Structures are given as C-alpha cells and as structure tokens.
Amino acid sequence: MGQRIMARRKALRMTQEELAEKLGVSTQMISNLELGKKAIRPDNLARVCEALELSADFVLTGTDTKTAVAIVAEKLIQLTAEELQMVSNMIDYMNSKK
Numbered sequence: 001m002g003q004r005i006m007a008r009r010k011a012l013r014m015t016q017e018e019l020a021e022k023l024g025v026s027t028q029m030i031s032n033l034e035l036g037k038k039a040i041r042p043d044n045l046a047r048v049c050e051a052l053e054l055s056a057d058f059v060l061t062g063t064d065t066k067t068a069v070a071i072v073a074e075k076l077i078q079l080t081a082e083e084l085q086m087v088s089n090m091i092d093y094m095n096s097k098k
Contacts, residue, residue, distance in 0.1 A: 002034040004059055008052045009034075022051050 009019055016030040023030075025044065032038040033048075040048070049056050057065045076084065 001059055002036040004062060005048060005052065006034040008054055012052065019051060023047050
C-alpha cells in the first residue's frame with residue numbers, strides 16, 4: 001500500500017512535505033505510511049485517495065475493482081442520443097446472435 005501511495009505521489013511530482021501539508025498531517029506520518037510502518041485510519045485513507053486521485057480499492061489492493069459495466073457506463077454518458085441509439089442497436093444485434 002505504501003509503495004502505491006509513494007509511486008503516485010512521485011508521479012504527481014509531489015514531495016512528502018507537500019502531501020503532508022495538503023492532508024494536514026506530519027511529514028513523518030507520510031513517511032511511515034509509505035514505508036508501511038504505521039496503519040492508516042479510514043478518514044486519512046479517504047483524504048490520501050482524494051489528494052492523489054486514486055481509488056481506495058487501488059490503494060488497498062493494488063487493483064481497481066471497477067466492473068466492466070461501470071467502465072462502459074462512464075463512456076456511454078459522453079455519447080449523444082444518436083450515438084447511444086447506435087450502441088443500443090449493436091447490443092441488440094449481438095444479443096440476437098446468441
């Protein structure tokens with residue numbers, strides 16, 4: 001967990017000090033978290049995830065547990081009504097082949 005937090009912090013070009021300041025915690029707390037020396041409280045986990053733009057699933061398990069349906073739903077939201085109808089027709093066609 002600490003390695004994932006550290007990797008994301010570094011990818012955002014953020015120092016431990018900057019993350020600590022953003023979260024209102026000590027730099028030592030960030031260091032201990034990244035080194036796996038201390039457990040993280042749920043409220044701090046939520047704030048870390050928000051600050052680093054990560055899902056709690058990813059921080060805790062290393063995988064994002066979003067379902068394929070949720071991923072497709074996010075994409076569908078961006079389509080026009082005409083495009084949605086086309087997608088619906090394609091789905092109907094694929095289901096009729098079964």
